[in-house]
Amino acid sequence: MIEEVIFQEQDLRILKALTSNQKLALEFINSCDPKLFLGNSKDIGSLICNYIQTYKTTPTQRVLLDKAKNNTELQSKIGLVFNQLNDIQFDSTEYSYDLEKFKQKFIDTKFKQLQEGFKSDSLDHEQVLNSVDSIV
Numbered sequence: 001m002i003e004e005v006i007f008q009e010q011d012l013r014i015l016k017a018l019t020s021n022q023k024l025a026l027e028f029i030n031s032c033d034p035k036l037f038l039g040n041s042k043d044i045g046s047l048i049c050n051y052i053q054t055y056k057t058t059p060t061q062r063v064l065l066d067k068a069k070n071n072t073e074l075q076s077k078i079g080l081v082f083n084q085l086n087d088i089q090f091d092s093t094e095y096s097y098d099l100e101k102f103k104q105k106f107i108d109t110k111f112k113q114l115q116e117g118f119k120s121d122s123l124d125h126e127q128v129l130n131s132v133d134s135i136v
Contacts, residue, residue, distance in 0.1 A: 007084055010105055011041040013098045015081060016090040018048050019059060024095050025052045032099070036106045044077050 007015075014037075017024045029052050037045025047067060051059040059067075061082040068074040 007040050007081060008105070010098065010102050011037065011045070012081070012084055012088050013090060014102050015041065015045065015048065016085050016088045017092070017095055017098070018052060019085065020090065021092055022058050024092060025058050026056060028099070029053050036103060038106060038109055040077070043074055044081050047074070
């Protein structure tokens with residue numbers, strides 16, 4: 001059930017920056033790939049990044065809900081995320097630190113997936129190259 005979705009604190013800190021600080025949002029879009037969002041935050045992170053890239057400003061909850069009007073699961077996630085974002089203390093001077101931790105979480109996750117693929121011998125040569133490319 002969607003109400004049980006838990007978003008990682010590092011994801012929430014980045015999402016808070018993307019929805020509350022236009023300068024940082026544009027900086028993220030210009031220097032990072034929305035694919036850095038993994039797990040529960042993947043869909044909403046992608047939606048927010050697409051909005052910022054298109055309109056060059058931060059999105060509001062209402063706008064995102066309208067963008068996801070045909071996807072009730074995504075609308076529920078948007079509501080949950082914005083409720084959690086209200087509780088997040090965000091300091092823009094810590095953004096670089098938060099972004100580095102966010103990127104490291106992505107690398108660690110991809111590296112772990114790659115290791116598990118090697119252990120189970122389930123990766124072919126092309127999958128290995130694609131995995132390494134996604135990390136780099």
